[in-house]
Amino acid sequence: MTQRSATDRARSALHLRLLALQRRAIEKNRGVIILIGGNDRLGASELANQLHEWFDARLVRLCAPDVELPEVTQKPFLWPYWNQVPPQGHSLIVVGDWVTRTVIAATQGDLDGESLRKRIKGIKNFEETLADNQIVLCKIWIDTPEKSLRKRLREAKKSDAANWVVSAEDELLTKTKSHELAKQIRSSSSGKGMNWKVVNGSDAKHRDLLAGRSIVQQISIGLRRRQTKVRKSNGRPHGLLESATSTEPLTKKDYNQQMTKLQNRFGRLSRLAAKKGLSTIIALEGVDAAGKGGIIRRLVAKADAAHYQVHPTAAPTADEKARHYLWRFWNKIPAAGHVAIFDRSWYGRVMVERVEGFARTDEWSRAYGEINHFETQLAEAGDIVLKFWINISKEEQLRRFRSREESPHKRHKMTKEDYRNRKNWELNQRAAEDMIARTDTPHAPWHVIPGNDKRHARIMVLKAVCRALSDRLD
Amino acid sequence: MTQRSATDRARSALHLRLLALQRRAIEKNRGVIILIGGNDRLGASELANQLHEWFDARLVRLCAPDVELPEVTQKPFLWPYWNQVPPQGHSLIVVGDWVTRTVIAATQGDLDGESLRKRIKGIKNFEETLADNQIVLCKIWIDTPEKSLRKRLREAKKSDAANWVVSAEDELLTKTKSHELAKQIRSSSSGKGMNWKVVNGSDAKHRDLLAGRSIVQQISIGLRRRQTKVRKSNGRPHGLLESATSTEPLTKKDYNQQMTKLQNRFGRLSRLAAKKGLSTIIALEGVDAAGKGGIIRRLVAKADAAHYQVHPTAAPTADEKARHYLWRFWNKIPAAGHVAIFDRSWYGRVMVERVEGFARTDEWSRAYGEINHFETQLAEAGDIVLKFWINISKEEQLRRFRSREESPHKRHKMTKEDYRNRKNWELNQRAAEDMIARTDTPHAPWHVIPGNDKRHARIMVLKAVCRALSDRLD
Numbered sequence: 019m020t021q022r023s024a025t026d027r028a029r030s031a032l033h034l035r036l037l038a039l040q041r042r043a044i045e046k047n048r049g050v051i052i053l054i055g056g057n058d059r060l061g062a063s064e065l066a067n068q069l070h071e072w073f074d075a076r077l078v079r080l081c082a083p084d085v086e087l088p089e090v091t092q093k094p095f096l097w098p099y100w101n102q103v104p105p106q107g108h109s110l111i112v113v114g115d116w117v118t119r120t121v122i123a124a125t126q127g128d129l130d131g132e133s134l135r136k137r138i139k140g141i142k143n144f145e146e147t148l149a150d151n152q153i154v155l156c157k158i159w160i161d162t163p164e165k166s167l168r169k170r171l172r173e174a175k176k177s178d179a180a181n182w183v184v185s186a187e188d189e190l191l192t193k194t195k196s197h198e199l200a201k202q203i204r205s206s207s208s209g210k211g212m213n214w215k216v217v218n219g220s221d222a223k224h225r226d227l228l229a230g231r232s233i234v235q236q237i238s239i240g241l242r243r244r245q246t247k248v249r250k251s252n253g254r255p256h257g258l259l260e261s262a263t264s265t266e267p268l269t270k271k272d273y274n275q276q277m278t279k280l281q282n283r284f285g286r287l288s289r290l291a292a293k294k295g296l297s298t299i300i301a302l303e304g305v306d307a308a309g310k311g312g313i314i315r316r317l318v319a320k321a322d323a324a325h326y327q328v329h330p331t332a333a334p335t336a337d338e339k340a341r342h343y344l345w346r347f348w349n350k351i352p353a354a355g356h357v358a359i360f361d362r363s364w365y366g367r368v369m370v371e372r373v374e375g376f377a378r379t380d381e382w383s384r385a386y387g388e389i390n391h392f393e394t395q396l397a398e399a400g401d402i403v404l405k406f407w408i409n410i411s412k413e414e415q416l417r418r419f420r421s422r423e424e425s426p427h428k429r430h431k432m433t434k435e436d437y438r439n440r441k442n443w444e445l446n447q448r449a450a451e452d453m454i455a456r457t458d459t460p461h462a463p464w465h466v467i468p469g470n471d472k473r474h475a476r477i478m479v480l481k482a483v484c485r486a487l488s489d490r491l492d
Numbered sequence: 493m494t495q496r497s498a499t500d501r502a503r504s505a506l507h508l509r510l511l512a513l514q515r516r517a518i519e520k521n522r523g524v525i526i527l528i529g530g531n532d533r534l535g536a537s538e539l540a541n542q543l544h545e546w547f548d549a550r551l552v553r554l555c556a557p558d559v560e561l562p563e564v565t566q567k568p569f570l571w572p573y574w575n576q577v578p579p580q581g582h583s584l585i586v587v588g589d590w591v592t593r594t595v596i597a598a599t600q601g602d603l604d605g606e607s608l609r610k611r612i613k614g615i616k617n618f619e620e621t622l623a624d625n626q627i628v629l630c631k632i633w634i635d636t637p638e639k640s641l642r643k644r645l646r647e648a649k650k651s652d653a654a655n656w657v658v659s660a661e662d663e664l665l666t667k668t669k670s671h672e673l674a675k676q677i678r679s680s681s682s683g684k685g686m687n688w689k690v691v692n693g694s695d696a697k698h699r700d701l702l703a704g705r706s707i708v709q710q711i712s713i714g715l716r717r718r719q720t721k722v723r724k725s726n727g728r729p730h731g732l733l734e735s736a737t738s739t740e741p742l743t744k745k746d747y748n749q750q751m752t753k754l755q756n757r758f759g760r761l762s763r764l765a766a767k768k769g770l771s772t773i774i775a776l777e778g779v780d781a782a783g784k785g786g787i788i789r790r791l792v793a794k795a796d797a798a799h800y801q802v803h804p805t806a807a808p809t810a811d812e813k814a815r816h817y818l819w820r821f822w823n824k825i826p827a828a829g830h831v832a833i834f835d836r837s838w839y840g841r842v843m844v845e846r847v848e849g850f851a852r853t854d855e856w857s858r859a860y861g862e863i864n865h866f867e868t869q870l871a872e873a874g875d876i877v878l879k880f881w882i883n884i885s886k887e888e889q890l891r892r893f894r895s896r897e898e899s900p901h902k903r904h905k906m907t908k909e910d911y912r913n914r915k916n917w918e919l920n921q922r923a924a925e926d927m928i929a930r931t932d933t934p935h936a937p938w939h940v941i942p943g944n945d946k947r948h949a950r951i952m953v954l955k956a957v958c959r960a961l962s963d964r965l966d
Contacts, residue, residue, distance in 0.1 A: 063797060066797060067793055070789070074905075082797030084827070084830070086798075315544070315545055323537060324588060330549065
C-alpha cells in the first residue's frame, strides 16, 4: 500500500466522521463554531475551504469578516461574529477569527496594555457565553514555522496565480514578537476546557488531517458536555422600586415649555451625532402601560427620521428562537451615528422569560453577566448605552388600563395578556429589582424613572438622553 | 362651538378611522406603504410623525433612508425600500421616498435624459410589483407654495431650535424647475390608479387633516381592490434544453490544468473587484444533482473568504413568507465589491413554486416581469448579474442519484423529495424553458451549461464568471 492511498483513506474516514457529527449536532440541537486561526492565514483559508467541502453544505456557513468595510469597522469588534452565530444544529467556520485579529492588532501596537486587557476579557466572556448557550466551540491554531512560512509568502508573491495577496498583516505574523503575543493571548483568552489545538502547518495535507481529527475530537467532547452551571440568584426583593413611582406633578405649561426645548435639543444633538459617527443605543423597560411608547414618540419628534430606528421587541420568531437570545439585538446595532431605540429589549431574558418560566433558572441567572458583556462591547466600541426603567405603581397601572378600555383611540392597546400579567406583579417587581442591581454598570447605568406622572417621566428621560449625548459631543 | 374644537373632533375621528383600517389590513393580510413626498421636507417629516402617532405602533414602521451612509449609496437605488417592505398586515411610512429623491437628483442635474427615463421606468415597475403583490400604496405629495416655503426655511435657519437643518436639497425644492420636474416625474412614474394626492402644506394642522383623509380613502379603496391580472403564459415546451446536456468530455489532465488557471484568475479578479467596489450577483439553477454545489466550491476555492457569500436557498421561513418573495434576496445583495452566490435563487418563484402549485398562475406569471425589474435595478446600480442553468438529462440525474446512494460520503444529500421531484421532470423542464425565454435580458443573460459532464460544466461556469469580471475590470 502506498503512502498516498493511506492518506486518502484517512481523509475519507475523517469526512465520514464529520458528516456523522453534523447529524449528531442536529439531534442534540447544538450549534458548532470552528475557529481556524494562526500565523499562516493562507493555510487557514485553505483548511477552511477543505472543511467546508467535507461538511454537509446545507448545514454550514463560512464567516470571514471583511475588515475593509466601514459597516464592519464602525461596529463593535465582535459584531460580525455575533451576527453569524449559527442556529441550533448548524455549524460556522470562522477565518479571520477574534484571536488572530487581536494578535495582529497587538503586534502592530494598535492595542496597548489596557485596551488589550479589555479585548481579551471581552473575548473570554464571549466564548463563555457561547459555551453556556450550548454552542460547541472548536479552536485550531495553525502554527507554521517561520522559515517555511516566509518561503510560502515569497512564493505567493512571485506567482502569477495571485492565489493569495500577501499583506502587511501576513508579514507581521511571521515575527517572533507576534508568536509570543499569540501564545499569551490564546491562553489568557481561553476559558476552562476551551483551549486552542496548535497544528503545524508546514505540510498542507498533513495539516488538514491533523486539524480535522482534532475538530472531530473537540466536537465529540463538546456534544457530550452540557453546560449546566447554575449560579444562585439571591432573589430577595430590595424594595428599591416600590417607593420610586411618584414625584411632584408638572404643570402643563411647564411641561410644554421644557418638552419643546428638549425635543429641539435632541434634534440638534442627534444630527450632530450622525455627522460625527457617534452611535447611541437606548433600552426602555417597564410594565405594560408604563408609558414607554409615549416617551419614544416625544423623544424623536424633532429628530431626522433617517438618523434613528425604533425597535419594538415582541416574542421571538422561530428564526430568532433557534439562535442565541442576544442575536436579534446584535443584528440591530445602529449604523455609525444612528440612534437605536428599543421598546423592551434584551432584558426580556431576565424579565418576562424569567417570570413566565420561558428560560430555565440557570439560563436567566447567567444572562446578567452576558448582558453586561454585551453592553461592555458596545461601550468599548465608543457607543452610548442608556437604559431606563419606567416605574409605575400597581394602582396607576390599573387606572391606565381602565382609561385605555374607555378610550376608542387606545382600546387596541389592551389584550387579555395585560390583566394576566398583573397577577405576576410581585414576581415582576422582584425581577426588575434584580435586573437593575445586577446590570447597573458605570458604562451602562440604569435610570429609574418615577412614572406615575407621565409628563415628569418624559421630561426626565429626554433630559438624560440629551445629557449623555451632549457630554460626548459638546 | 369654536374652530379649534371642530378641528380636534375631526382629528379624533381620523385617528379612529386609521386604527380601524389597520385592523382591516390585518384581516385581509395586506401590507400598506404610505409615501410622504413633496417639496416641503420639513412638513413631510412632521406629517410622518403625526401618522406614526395615530397608527397602532406595533404594526407600523418608519422608513427614512440615510443617504449619507455608504452602505446605502453603494447599493441599488430601491434597495432601502425593498429591504423594509412590510409583512402582511403591517404598514410602512416612507419619508425620503423614491420620487422626491428622484426630483432632487433631476433638479441637481445628476440624472439626465436617459438615466432619468430609466429611473422612472424602474419606479413604475416597482410600484406595479408592490400592487401586484397585494400591497396597498398610498401617495401624498406635500406642495407648499414657494413663498410660504421660503419663509419656513428662513425661520428654520434662524431658530435656535435646530428643528430642521436646512440643506441644499431643501433650497433646490423651492425652485420652479424642481416644481415642473416633480409634476412630470409624478405623473410619468405612476401606474394606473396609483396617483399622488397633492396636498397644500401652508398650514400644518390643515395639511395633516387633508393628508390623513386622503390616506384613509386611498387605503380603503386599495383594500377593496385585489390585483388579479392574469397574464397568459404560453406554456409550450421549446425543446431548447433537451439537446443541450452533453458535450465532448474533458480529460482529467486538461481539466486540472484549466481549473487551476481559472481558480487563480477568479481569485485575482475577485480581489480586484473588492478593491474597486464592483459587486457581482451569481444565480445557479438546475435540477437536483445538477452539480451546482460542486461548481460553487470550485469557483471560490482560491478567493478570499471575506469577499464572497454563498446563499443556499431553501423553502422560505415564516418571516419570509409574510413578505414579498423577492425581499429575502434584496436583503442579501452584496456589500460594495463582494460576490453573492445563490445556490438556487429568486427563480424558485417560476420553478418550484409554479411546478408544485405554491404560487398561483397569476403570481408566477407576473414574476417574470418582476424578476426582470429586479435584475435591471442591480445592473443599473453597476453590479454584474450572472445566471446559470446547469442542464443535465433525466438519465444522468438517475445515475447520480444511484451513485449518491451508494456513497457513504454523499448519502446525506439524498431525500425522499428527490425521487418525488423526478416525477415532475417534464413540468420542470417546461418551467425552465419558459424562465430562460422570458428572463434572458441583455444586462442579465442566461448561460445554459451542458451539465452531463461535470468537469466541462465547471470549466464553462468559471470561464463565464471570469470573463464577465475581467470585461469590467481589466
